[in-house]
Amino acid sequence: MIKFNSKLPNVGQTIFTTISARANASGALNLGQGFPDFDGDKFLKERVCHYIEEGFNQYAPMTGVKELRDSIAKYFNIKYKHNINPDTEITITSGATEALTASILAFVKEGDEVLVFDPCYDSYVPAIDLAGGSAKRLNLVGEGFSLPFSKIEESINDKTKMIIINSPHNPTGARLTKADWVKLAKLVENKNIILLSDEVYEGICFDEEYHFNPRNLASLADRLISVYSFGKSCHMTGWKVGYLVANPGLTLEVRKLHQYITFSTFTAAQMALADYLSEKVDNFLNLGDFYKEKRDFLVDGLKESRFKVLKPSSTYFCLLDYSNISKLNDVDFCLKLIEEHGIATIPISVFYENAPVDQKIVRICFAKDQETLTRALDILNAI
Ligand SMILES: Cc1ncc(COP(=O)(O)O)c(C=O)c1O
Known part of the structure; x- marks a missing residue:
């Protein structure tokens, strides 16, 4: 044996x-x-077949096809009034899971601590363990499953390398408000802490307001890695196409990992999603x-x-x-x-x-x- x-x-x-x-x-x-x-949508199924027939069957560029990165940048501009550079700040990954794992492996080292909030999505902690870090798990509090701000403040120390936030939140359906993000920004101000923001359900918010996108807080933009999933937004979880948005410095580092984990993601699906996102943005x-x-x-x-x-x-x-x-x-x-x-x-x-x-x-x-x-x-x- x-x-x-x-x-x-x-x-x-x-x-x-x-x-x-x-x-x-x-x-x-x-x-x-x-x-x-x-x-x-049938549109997506037809387009993916179309692109397969047209010969889009070899490796996509490591960062993702340009058409899809451009469509995402346009979407961010329409929905969040936020400008992101499609070449240096967006990376297409094989689902959000890959983006999350690559981000954790890129920055968390032996001895580092990562704050996560329970109940939490099950892929975070194994990735932290693989990176040699240790997860400090704090429970969300109250009926609204809110962030435990005073516990966060107590838990942050010199070893804290990353905080993982998931809003909108699986499994509770809760989400952070702008005020929550502002409070969190205060707690990490002047500290060397990356915020890994799992926003795979960003499109599924009810009542009058859209999801609050923390990229819109200038004080956070530099330390934020935001992760999204077309599986959730297009009812196609089996396609496993996701993406991450981060400033050019953080992006460069995560791409080093992405390059050797999967290198690239299903080309024809990326092309189909690019068309869908630009031609049917209302569905999003x-x-x-x-x-x-x-x-x-x-x-x-x-x-x-x-x-x-x-x-x-x-x-x-x-x-x-x-x-x-x-x-x-x-x-x-x-x-x-x-x-x-x-x-x-x-x-x-x-x-x-x-x-x-x-x-x-x-x-x-x-x-x-x-x-x-x-x-x-x-x-x-x-x-
Ligand atoms: C909170 C959360 N993050 C990430 C993922 C993974 O998304 P993907 O299927 O795009 O890898 C899921 C899927 O259920 C999820 O609920």
Whole structure:
């Protein structure tokens, strides 16, 4: 037997795999999976086939095809009134996951500390571990899952190299306001700390305001690496096309990693996305309205249920508090929902290092078609 020491000894099968396997085995309705059960626009499918037929089948430039970087720069200008240089500040990656991992590996070294906030997306901590850094995990606080500013202030020290922020936030559907970002900017002022900002759900915000893009705060622009995903904005998670935006100095450094992790990303998909973003930009600008209908259908439909619904202000996730229904912990409650009620959800304790002991909350994903959501309401209202 070959002997080796695992670099990630604590990583095993994720709860997402376990829940999905159980849901498939029992034929349960799957609201656990965090992706749409419907396809993206036909336009995109036609364009990708078109570009494949036209011979766009070799490596794309390492930084991403120019057409897509130009379309992104235009989009930023329309939506956020922000000018970014498509050549020196935008890099196309194989999904947001690659952008996040490359950014962490580029800057975090042995002994560095990285602040992350639980519940947090599961790719951050393994990447920090691989880089030789250590994750300092702080819990988001209160019903609104807000940043714990005083704990952040206490936790920042000379070893703090990076803070990872996710807004709009998976799994809670919460998001940071401009005031939150201003407070955070104050805490890192004059400190050598990079902010890695995971904004993959930037297009899915409800109610009157767009996502607040922290790039619009001049005091942050220099230390910010912002990460986005076309998987989320185009209902095409399987295409794995994302991008990062950062100033030229930070970009150069992340590109060194990207160059040797994947080098480049599926060329024909990049070309198709470039057309889509420039010719159908309204679909991106109105993504929040598209998902708001689904959110409202779900939240209104659960008004009479025994669940307490924590109405999300963004993303396609919604949290359900089941403390009126069961004393089980959330993992056992999710398994019971699958076995006894035929519906799969995700326990949010798996997004924590130390979940609050009395927290009884599960996550459902409402990026589902009307029929799935209607069936889900029937099941949840009968519990
Ligand atoms: C918060 C968050 N960040 C990053 C990602 C990864 O995005 P991609 O599929 O583009 O790699 C996801 C996907 O679920 C996510 O929820």
